[in-house]
Amino acid sequence: MTIGGWIIMIASIGSVSVLLVWSIYKIMSTPEEIDHVHGFEFETPDEIADHESRR
């Protein structure tokens, strides 16, 4: 691989890696993210309706 190839490869992979890491960091460090977690239950409309009808 030529020097130009190395530059293009490192710049390309580096830029998308930095973008991904920064995005994950911002997402995980935002407090509101925790508030949204409510567990995987009663998700489909059918299941919710069934659940409501049993109450």
Next chain:
Amino acid sequence: MVNKIKESWNSRLGVILAVSGSAVGLGNFLRFPGNVAQYGGGAFMIAYFIGFLLLGLPICWAEWIMGRRGGQAGVNSSPAILAILSGKSWMKWVGIIGIIVPVVIYMYYVYIEAWCLGYAFNFLRGDMSFQSIEESTQFWATFIGVAENGSAIGFSLNQVGIFLILCFILNFVLIYRGVSKGIELFCTYAMPALFILALIILLRVLTLGIPDANHPERNVNNGLGFMWNPNKIFLEERNTVTDEWTPVTGGEVLGAQLAVAKSKTKNDPNLRLTEVHFTEQLLKPDLWLAAVGQIFFSLSVGFGIIVTYASYMKKEDDVILSGLGAAAANEFAEVGLGGLITLPAAVLFLGTAGLAGAGLGTFDLGFKVLPLVFSSMPLGNVFGFLFFFLLFLAAVTSSLSMLQPGIAFLEEALSLKRRQSVAILGFITVLGSLFVFYFSAGIKALDTLDFWGGTFLIFILAAVEIFTFSWIIGIERGKAWAESGSIIKIPQFFWFIMGWISPLFLIIIFVLWVLSNVFGINLTGGEASPSYYFTDLFTDKNPVAWMSIAVIALVGIFSAVIIHKSPLFKNIHNSNTKGSQS
């Protein structure tokens, strides 16, 4: 507007994994590296990143913003969202494309997904040992029935049938479980697994050194150079009759081959070395079409999927960072993993000449070249299994996303429960997939559906979306919607790009694409020759091609009839006249 129990995502990370799962597919690991090598290596990447900034990311953000806003109005499908947000009831008819595209793509995508599962399974049981590209090509042709219509029907482990059934069951079980408990839960595990598998294979490929001592030029360094070098050096030979110079097969000269090639040219006046500078390559319209097309399809913009996925977000959920994060995950999978695995591995075992002979298309690389590569590799069965299982996971996370827009549309337009809408969509897609499965000769049905349904209509839908967002809704209103709940803000100059550059850039690319791929006009000069997609329909009429168009049309007509009969869409018109959604 719609009185029903609303589905939603479980977490922001979950929706990002689901959207990136939708985007990460076979194209990241097969189509992208093939395109890069075919269209100039490093030069392609310059056009690729420009396409990402000017077209991919803006349309992606527009879809996220419109989707979440549509969800707040109580609707989840493209026809309803576009009609409500634009304030124009006729947009519900245009929005049908947002149903046609994912449903039609699903019909053949699940078929390719079954190839991946079948290849993974056959590698695992040690039944994939090839000595030549002819052998691996023959296996693929038999596996999917390329020779004759109906020849893939059967349930041996060397045929795709049983794997197609398994894929269908998996997809519909997951989609029935719903947005959060099905799609999100699966992607939460599948996406990290996919990245880990890719990293394991990447590590294996980069540590292979020189697998064949008789071919020292087949090494990792040259494999990476074939993929990434911005300037290309070709060995060309002269046709003594026409006096034209053409590259010899596999004529790209890499590394130490340069000295050998130079000595050849000294001894033979009919050979010469030509260097193509990356600036010359950037002047080729074909390169730009390929680069922008790749970024476009890779991010899944214009599929009608992101709009529907984003509609399940809450009002206070961020869309800007979520959109950026999902795009970044897709780009990392494509550039960082796909860009380092596929072609370097192929060059290591086949060399550039062997690779050029086999082809650089998605199916060539994925189902002919790579099986041969894994056959030649130590522990090839294990790594072959891991790679095709990785492709299978990537395909499932994508195919799941193709079903949700149709499910959402049926649920809201006909007030159906999920199990009813799943049953209806299941029936339609089974028929469509059986059509693709049966008409397997020359993969004509798959190819035609992919071109007109999975490419042409995507351009149209993407254009509709960006024009709706920028010119009908308006940038100022779109900006206000975007910044509600956002963790980061889109820079001011980017709104100008979204308002003007992206729509115009898309139109230019679309026109060039039609001229080149439909009418066969050579964009660098020369004679025009209509593509077979055109001749199959209008000059050398092909019945399978016409039936494929009929499948696309039937999905559209079915959707249009539902909209016509649906009280929901009449209500959208009524509420629209009051301006209640502005």
